[in-house]
Amino acid sequence: MIKAIFYKEWLKTRLLWFIAVVSHVGLVVYLLLSLRSTLLSHGTVETWATMIGRDTLMIGRLTYLPLLTGVILSLCQWLPEMVQKRIRLTLHLPIDYTRSVTAMLLFGFIGLSVLFMLDASLLAVVEQRWLPRELVWRIFLTCLPWYIAGLLGYSLAAWCILEPQWRGRCFNMLISVPLIALCFLTTQPACYIYMFPWLIALLLVATILPLYSVYRFKLGKQ
Amino acid sequence: MRSFKNSISAIKYLIIALAVILLVWLLPAFYELLTPRTDKMPFVVYSCLDSTFIRFETNENKQVQYIDFKGREFTKSEADSLLPLFAFRQLVAEGRLPDSLYGVALTPKMIQQNSFHFKTSLKQLNKPAVGLYTMIESASGQVDLQLPPDVFRLTDEGLEFIDCETNTVNRAKSLSFSRELTKQGFKFPVHLIWGNGTTRKEYDNGFLLTDAEEHLFQLKMVKGMPWVRKIKDNGKNGCYRRIFTIEPANRQLIGLAVSSDDRLWAIRSDATMQRIGDFHMPMSASAKEKMVNTITIVGDLFHWTITLYTTTDTRYYAVDARTFEQIACEIVPDPAEPLSRRLMRYLLPIRLRFTSWHSQLIYPNINDD
Numbered sequence: 028m029i030k031a032i033f034y035k036e037w038l039k040t041r042l043l044w045f046i047a048v049v050s051h052v053g054l055v056v057y058l059l060l061s062l063r064s065t066l067l068s069h070g071t072v073e074t075w076a077t078m079i080g081r082d083t084l085m086i087g088r089l090t091y092l093p094l095l096t097g098v099i100l101s102l103c104q105w106l107p108e109m110v111q112k113r114i115r116l117t118l119h120l121p122i123d124y125t126r127s128v129t130a131m132l133l134f135g136f137i138g139l140s141v142l143f144m145l146d147a148s149l150l151a152v153v154e155q156r157w158l159p160r161e162l163v164w165r166i167f168l169t170c171l172p173w174y175i176a177g178l179l180g181y182s183l184a185a186w187c188i189l190e191p192q193w194r195g196r197c198f199n200m201l202i203s204v205p206l207i208a209l210c211f212l213t214t215q216p217a218c219y220i221y222m223f224p225w226l227i228a229l230l231l232v233a234t235i236l237p238l239y240s241v242y243r244f245k246l247g248k249q
Numbered sequence: 250m251r252s253f254k255n256s257i258s259a260i261k262y263l264i265i266a267l268a269v270i271l272l273v274w275l276l277p278a279f280y281e282l283l284t285p286r287t288d289k290m291p292f293v294v295y296s297c298l299d300s301t302f303i304r305f306e307t308n309e310n311k312q313v314q315y316i317d318f319k320g321r322e323f324t325k326s327e328a329d330s331l332l333p334l335f336a337f338r339q340l341v342a343e344g345r346l347p348d349s350l351y352g353v354a355l356t357p358k359m360i361q362q363n364s365f366h367f368k369t370s371l372k373q374l375n376k377p378a379v380g381l382y383t384m385i386e387s388a389s390g391q392v393d394l395q396l397p398p399d400v401f402r403l404t405d406e407g408l409e410f411i412d413c414e415t416n417t418v419n420r421a422k423s424l425s426f427s428r429e430l431t432k433q434g435f436k437f438p439v440h441l442i443w444g445n446g447t448t449r450k451e452y453d454n455g456f457l458l459t460d461a462e463e464h465l466f467q468l469k470m471v472k473g474m475p476w477v478r479k480i481k482d483n484g485k486n487g488c489y490r491r492i493f494t495i496e497p498a499n500r501q502l503i504g505l506a507v508s509s510d511d512r513l514w515a516i517r518s519d520a521t522m523q524r525i526g527d528f529h530m531p532m533s534a535s536a537k538e539k540m541v542n543t544i545t546i547v548g549d550l551f552h553w554t555i556t557l558y559t560t561t562d563t564r565y566y567a568v569d570a571r572t573f574e575q576i577a578c579e580i581v582p583d584p585a586e587p588l589s590r591r592l593m594r595y596l597l598p599i600r601l602r603f604t605s606w607h608s609q610l611i612y613p614n615i616n617d618d
Contacts, residue, residue, distance in 0.1 A: 071414050072397070072398055072413045076383055076396050079383065079400065080447065157416060158416065159411050161379055161380040161381050161402060162379070165379060168377075202271060206267070212603050213611055219611050221612040225612075232263055235260060236264070239260040239261070242257055
């Protein structure tokens with residue numbers, strides 16, 4: 028049954044996945060080419076010195092892409108369920124509805140995690156040819172809160188969309204926006220090092236919130 | 250079924266907890282946005298002629314006032330005369346620069362060469378280090394300093410130079426620098442390190458670094474080879490809290506240090522250290538009650554004016570530029586908190602922040618105003 032749910036979600040979102048992979052890989056390739064071009068035109072010595080001395084990592088364009096992907100995936104996955112009330116069918120499947128909804132959420136989380144890992148690995152593998160490990164690690168630490176924002180955006184958007192009442196939806200949005208903003212508090216590189224445990228705890232809490240919205244839907248709140 | 254209902258009520262409590270956390274974060278943030286503080290830090294210089302500190306304050310009409318701590322107000326022309334080494338360009342333009350001061354003949358070049366500025370703050374210092382450093386050639390024979398073809402990292406056994414073009418370790422150079430340090434008595438690993446990796450300076454003093462036994466060394470690259478010397482600590486107590494390499498135009502100093510007993514030290518170019526003044530400057534988070542947030546030093550031929558902005562007051566010290574003996578001190582308590590801020594403490598007794606006034610790191614902290 029879980030396999031079938033995964034397949035259903037794949038059919039629903041495959042076009043989005045295609046666009047997401049193309050845009051993520053495209054942007055990462057652009058960032059790498061842009062770094063290569065800077066290394067060639069300005070010289071490796073000057074580029075390293077700028078990256079070391081001026082807190083510039085040349086990855087700023089990546090900042091909001093994971094969040095955008097997470098929120099759009101959530102919209103594509105959950106909005107049709109709510110607009111056409113297809114979620115009722117899911118809730119009436121011969122398995123516990125928490126399991127079926129969890130499977131749908133898991134599909135999104137696994138997909139996003141794989142996409143984000145693909146991004147980060149591509150960046151790290153290519154950059155380590157040109158940059159010392161300290162700078163590659165610094166770039167990873169700088170990107171990590173943005174990727175966490177992507178996963179947070181996915182689950183919090185699902186929480187808002189699945190909420191059956193507009194009043195509740197507005198309340199959820201009021202909570203979700205500042206929670207996501209927690210991942211974008213500074214532009215300085217690698218400054219989230221002490222914040223990661225808190226962001227991961229927040230992500231764990233955020234993953235179970237959509238189940239609460241589905242519970243309220245099942246209760247018949249309209 | 251019962252456990253499921255318990256889980257649902259647990260989720261409800263989690264949502265309420267999230268809402269409360271956001272409120273204690275966002276309400277103070279919005280309150281501070283609505284009631285911005287307009288604290289101005291006046292610029293202060295010690296007058297060697299009048300033996301007094303002169304404050305440069307901007308009034309409500311955006312005009313600069315020159316006032317001393319006794320309340321005497323000066324005109325711009327009077328202030329320039331009282332601060333001949335600070336305002337020498339203006340005095341030269343007006344033909345009013347004294348020929349000599351305290352028996353020392355004055356020339357604009359000499360005044361400029363002995364002027365010295367230094368500023369740092371906790372916010373600048375408390376940020377994640379990259380862990381890579383640039384060793385500039387100190388004796389290239391060229392007027393302009395050049396970036397080297399490599400950078401170095403610190404390992405437990407020594408320094409490791411990485412060639413920028415190939416991104417590989419230059420073993421010969423790494424070994425040469427590590428061996429020279431060891432030969433001079435340096436015990437790895439490096440504890441503290443500071444250098445100015447920029448080429449926008451007149452000359453290079455290399456790096457100051459402390460070893461595992463808290464001894465201070467200077468390391469430079471001279472004609473591609475390591476140049477190391479141990480700094481004599483002249484009665485300094487305990488270990489080093491902060492070290493700074495400086496490159497003043499008169500080349501008489503190579504650095505500044507803050508010892509663990511919160512004293513400020515000057516490191517002379519003859520590798521000796523001398524305590525500056527008789528004051529403490531706590532720069533650690535454990536001394537939150539009276540922590541130095543920002544330090545500025547404005548030095549001239551005869552005196553240094555040291556300003557310490559602490560969490561409760563601003564402290565001005567004048568020290569002799571040659572002996573570093575303290576000759577004047579003025580402590581100005583911070584003005585009373587505006588009513589809006591006091592009100593905030595009552596209205597919002599718990600204030601959560603993720604940014605901090607003394608660090609660039611992001612982490613949750615409570616009531617750290």
